[in-house]
Amino acid sequence: MNSAQLGARRLAISILSAWADKKERISTELNHRLAEKSLTDRDRRFITDLVNGVIRMQRRLDLVLGKIYRGNYKKLKPELKMLLRSAAYQISFQDRVPDYAAVSTAVDLAKEINPAAGKMVNGVLRNYLRSSFDAPEKTELEEYSAWLSHPLWIMHKWQQQWSLDEAIALANWNNSVPGIYLRVNALRLKPEDFEAYCNANQLEFERFPELDCFYRVKEVSRFLNSTMFKSGALSVQDPAAGLVVKLLQPQVNESITDGCSAPGGKAAYIAECLGNTGSIRAYDNDLERLSKVAVAVKRLGLGNLSIEQKDIEIEAIAGTDKLLLDVPCSGTGVMAKRSDLRWRRSTEQIEELSRLQLNILRNASKYVNPGGVVVYSTCTLEPEENWLVIERFLAENKNYRLEPAGSFIAEQFCDAKGALFTFPPRHKIDGGFAVRLRKE
Numbered sequence: 001m002n003s004a005q006l007g008a009r010r011l012a013i014s015i016l017s018a019w020a021d022k023k024e025r026i027s028t029e030l031n032h033r034l035a036e037k038s039l040t041d042r043d044r045r046f047i048t049d050l051v052n053g054v055i056r057m058q059r060r061l062d063l064v065l066g067k068i069y070r071g072n073y074k075k076l077k078p079e080l081k082m083l084l085r086s087a088a089y090q091i092s093f094q095d096r097v098p099d100y101a102a103v104s105t106a107v108d109l110a111k112e113i114n115p116a117a118g119k120m121v122n123g124v125l126r127n128y129l130r131s132s133f134d135a136p137e138k139t140e141l142e143e144y145s146a147w148l149s150h151p152l153w154i155m156h157k158w159q160q161q162w163s164l165d166e167a168i169a170l171a172n173w174n175n176s177v178p179g180i181y182l183r184v185n186a187l188r189l190k191p192e193d194f195e196a197y198c199n200a201n202q203l204e205f206e207r208f209p210e211l212d213c214f215y216r217v218k219e220v221s222r223f224l225n226s227t228m229f230k231s232g233a234l235s236v237q238d239p240a241a242g243l244v245v246k247l248l249q250p251q252v253n254e255s256i257t258d259g260c261s262a263p264g265g266k267a268a269y270i271a272e273c274l275g276n277t278g279s280i281r282a283y284d285n286d287l288e289r290l291s292k293v294a295v296a297v298k299r300l301g302l303g304n305l306s307i308e309q310k311d312i313e314i315e316a317i318a319g320t321d322k323l324l325l326d327v328p329c330s331g332t333g334v335m336a337k338r339s340d341l342r343w344r345r346s347t348e349q350i351e352e353l354s355r356l357q358l359n360i361l362r363n364a365s366k367y368v369n370p371g372g373v374v375v376y377s378t379c380t381l382e383p384e385e386n387w388l389v390i391e392r393f394l395a396e397n398k399n400y401r402l403e404p405a406g407s408f409i410a411e412q413f414c415d416a417k418g419a420l421f422t423f424p425p426r427h428k429i430d431g432g433f434a435v436r437l438r439k440e
Contacts, residue, residue, distance in 0.1 A: 008043040009105050012050045016082045026055055026340040041221065052339040054089045056175060059149040061085045068127045079113055087125050099129055138164060149175060150342055161383065169425035178336040180220045182234045184213040185272055185300055189233040208239040210410055232300040237265045240422045240430035244377045245269045247408050247420050247436050248324055257281045257320040259312040259364050260327055262289030264296045271302040278304055281318065285311040313360045321372045325364055327357045329378040329385050333431020336424065354384045361393050368439045377434035386433040387417065403436045
């Protein structure tokens with residue numbers, strides 16, 4: 001293995017170790033560190049896949065490595081533990097790396113940490129190669145949750161909410177590499193022209209049947225590096241977000257507000273649906289995240305969208321016909337795309353978020369015009385942040401009523417109580433929840 005390839009693996013271990021120390025979002029650490037280095041696209045993809053994969057599967061890796069390691073695995077030096085996880089991940093989950101290369105590279109990097117560590121790493125990984133590993137019994141939830149590489153508390157919670165089989169299906173979905181969808185900006189490109197471009201360039205695509213402008217694609221980097229993307233004809237967005245906008249049903253000449261807008265994907269789609277007419281206000285309390293909305297607005301050529309910093313939990317806003325509240329949430333519906341999220345969540349956070357969500361809905365709903373609509377949405381699957389918030393709000397606000405989601409979107413994406421609800425293993429898109437409320 002050449003020095004560049006060794007350097008890529010060294011950088012991946014460094015990023016993983018820094019993430020373990022700081023407990024910040026891995027996307028922040030990864031983007032920052034990759035921006036500092038001059039790397040080939042191939043090395044960037046390898047590092048990104050390795051880092052996210054090790055974080056995603058770390059509990060299973062630790063379960064197996066802990067049985068092989070001679071000694072107290074929990075007390076092993078963190079950097080060496082990351083090194084073993086990384087090599088084991090390459091052996092078990094990556095096809096592009098030969099097993100012998102994963103082992104020899106790990107041994108070389110271990111010697112840089114401690115000259116005596118190379119022998120230990122070589123022995124553990126050789127045993128790893130010789131061993132076979134079977135999943136524990138499903139009834140042994142503590143060990144089975146480790147095999148699925150999810151916290152025990154969340155597996156127990158999901159089992160109670162649905163069933164053990166559905167909890168397992170969701171965990172397996174979260175452990176897979178999710179599909180990526182692009183939204184075609186109808187202001188810049190017709191869907192049929194996008195399809196013709198893909199066919200002419202041998203690019204695979206699959207249209208999402210419920211939304212004309214959404215396509216699942218492979219070779220995403222080819223699209224992101226294309227003139228088509230840079231000119232604003234394409235955006236990355238999951239159909240689950242598109243269904244929320246469809247539930248809102250934006251119409252020309254309505255005043256529409258996106259109350260928790262950053263990073264702006266839904267607001268941009270609303271603007272495109274209106275054909276760059278009408279008026280859309282995008283609010284968020286995070287100025288740095290709002291700057292991303294501004295960048296997207298410029299790239300997409302949107303002239304009907306204004307941006308303003310506001311804390312919609314406590315501040316007044318202008319009166320509006322329709323209000324989208326895509327509130328901050330625990331994100332359990334998008335854990336497949338955020339490898340570290342499962343390790344950063346807790347039951348206490350879900351309770352805190354539920355209180356915040358209700359406060360946002362209470363305040364912002366006051367500024368909806370009579371006869372207007374609120375769409376409350378999350379990318380979480382937890383009832384505390386979904387129906388429990390809505391039920392409390394409706395009990396307090398008799399001037400609002402639920403409009404069943406099935407009147408606006410396909411029934412397959414609706415739950416029995418009238419909400420938009422997408423469950424990733426079933427619908428093969430991001431998970432999320434949304435309700436449409438009418439103000440009398």
